[in-house]
Amino acid sequence: MVAPSLRARVRAGMIEEIKAVARRHLATDGADLSLRAVARDLGMVSSAIYRYFPSRDDLLTALILEAYDALGDAVEAADAAADQDDLRGRWHAAGRAARTWALAHPAEYALLYGSPVPGYAAPDDTVAPAQRPPMTLLGILRDGVATGRLAAPGEDLPEPLRGDVADLVDQTGVALPPALMARGMAGWTQLFGLISFELFGRINRALPHRDEYFDHQIGLMADLIGLP
Amino acid sequence: MVAPSLRARVRAGMIEEIKAVARRHLATDGADLSLRAVARDLGMVSSAIYRYFPSRDDLLTALILEAYDALGDAVEAADAAADQDDLRGRWHAAGRAARTWALAHPAEYALLYGSPVPGYAAPDDTVAPAQRPPMTLLGILRDGVATGRLAAPGEDLPEPLRGDVADLVDQTGVALPPALMARGMAGWTQLFGLISFELFGRINRALPHRDEYFDHQIGLMADLIGLP
DNA sequence: CGCAGTCAAGAGCAGTGCTCTCGCTTTTGA
DNA sequence: TCAAAAGCGAGAGCACTGCTCTTGACTGCG
Structure with missing residues (x-):
């Protein structure tokens, strides 16, 4: 060197x-x-x-990469700082960290999760950092299943969805029953929707206590997933 | 005249x-x-x-208004066309209609629900049309409560969230127990998140059967709400 | 030391939203 | 009926954008 x-x-x-x-x-x-x-x-x-x-898009890509990593760092750190056996606490901590980061960096969040710029196509370097936040959430579920604290939902997924989700489980490497994987993805989708709605100012004009609203809605998803 | x-x-x-x-x-x-x-x-x-x-923004506003109305029409029509006593069927029909419209008009959907344009502030005319899709969803819950088919969740919301959501119930005019209102909003948030993820190409590369995935995830929210 | 590689600057191109003025046409009101 | 008023499209122009190309100066390696 x-x-x-x-x-x-x-x-x-x-x-x-x-x-x-x-x-x-x-x-x-x-x-x-x-x-x-x-x-x-x-x-x-x-x-x-x-x-x-070489171009404005390349500058933007560099910023996007850094933003993904900053968000990933925040979410992973919050998860790691929580009591690892308290699955629900970890879920809330990770979700809150994502929201806090987004509220502190609204323009960068919009860059990551807003409408895609017409001419711009995100290069492949961005997909791995982009998956860190959802992977962190799924990791909580994985730990829950591994330690027996989290049970799979009663019914399995119907085909052909089961096969799709099973493939996704293989690709991500987080060993989860497909039905639970689907619920975890619903949680991630909800988290994204909550933050986007709050940031892009859709409903929350009428909700002064946004922290409490966010916590409750995230908690609903924890219920759906079955986190103890 | x-x-x-x-x-x-x-x-x-x-x-x-x-x-x-x-x-x-x-x-x-x-x-x-x-x-x-x-x-x-x-x-x-x-x-x-x-x-x-008078300006480019005014043109965009006109397009936004029309897009909101087109989406609202599609969702309301799908809900109205379903068997009114089949709450779950109505939920799925309304959600599917929103997704179908979004997939057919991706740029207009991005205009409505994508990241807000920096200099642009949506005028007040847009808030009423913008609320039509979520109001349609809440209307399904309202009918369910009114006909006794849908029960309120076991626990109530904690303060101060309960007061906020109760105010929101008053403002929207859809008589719902606050805890159920919160779950309905979670359903709307999930619907937005699902469509946005699919349209902005985040996860669905690995999910070939997107229709089935969407239906299942929407069904999860119907479960959470308690739709029979 | 000399030269190749790196750098910032400047001019310039094609495009953008927007303003203003200039004629022309249609509508309006006395 | 006829002139004034209002509406309309074209054109020039301003300030701005991303980007390219050339020019001249500087640096560090062989």
Whole structure:
């Protein structure tokens, strides 16, 4: 491992600086990131940015990757910090962490989970980080099944759905009965919906106690899953 | 009632034509609607559009209103066409109708439920049409309670959430026990989340039988609500 | 030391939303 | 009936965008 050259180091620093300014612009001005504005903030001319990012989409992709990782870190850390035997506590902790992160970084959340930008297609690097939050939730269920605290739902899934979900179980590597996997996915879907509704301002005008509402709705899904 | 003048009629027709072309552009090119491109398609110059819509946002608002109404029509019609005593059938019919409409009009769905455009704030005219789909779902629950087919959940909501949801019940006019109201909202949240995940291409790469998956997940929420 | 690679700057292209002015046509009201 | 008013489309222009290409300066390696 050779030490990186000076030039490589200042280049890496420059990339970080561009991303930092871009993230700041994202937070203040919203999702329509202007490359020229970022360049202006850095005292550069817009074409200089292209030395570091081949296009605006590549800058966005870098920001998306970092955002996925930040969200994944938050959710995993919250889950890990909870009492590992308290499945319901872990479920709530993970959900709350996701919501807290989203409320603190609304523009980045919108970048991750909002409507896809027309011309933009997320590269494959993003799928693994994107799966960290749902995988964390499914991990709670996995632990529950493994320790006997969580039982599979009474009925199994009907075909052909059972086969699909069984394949999904194989791909994700989280050993779960298909019917339970489906309920876990419903929980993840609910979490996403709750956060999106709150962030995009749909119903919560009339709900002053948003924390309590969120906790209760997440708790409903814990009931559906059967978390003790 | 006087007959509208010729000029007023061609003006109304022009407005409709602009909206139609804009809707077509939305469907093909995605959410970043270009006023100039719409004008080009109409053989006009871009400034002429401003005779009919004061700004691009106003055009978008008009499209949003129509989209909300189209979705509301679809959901309400599906609910009305079902056997009114079959609560579960109505639930599934309404959910399927929303999904079918969304899959047929992805760009318009993204306009309604995607990330909000930074500078854009939805005017008040949009809130009533926007509430039609969730109100339809809640109406199914209301009918269930009214006819004794649907019972309230065992426990009530804890304060202060109970008061919030009770206020929401009052505002919407759908007489429901707060705890049941919360579950109905969870169902609506799940429906939105399911459609968004499928449309924005998150998990369903691995689920070939999407219809069956959707039906099952919607059915899970019917279970949670307690629909017979 | 010299040269290849890296860098920022500037000009420029095609596109955007939007404003304003200029003629032309239709509608309106005395 | 006829002039004033209002509506309309075209065009020019402004400030902005992402992006490309060229130019000249600088740096660090062989």
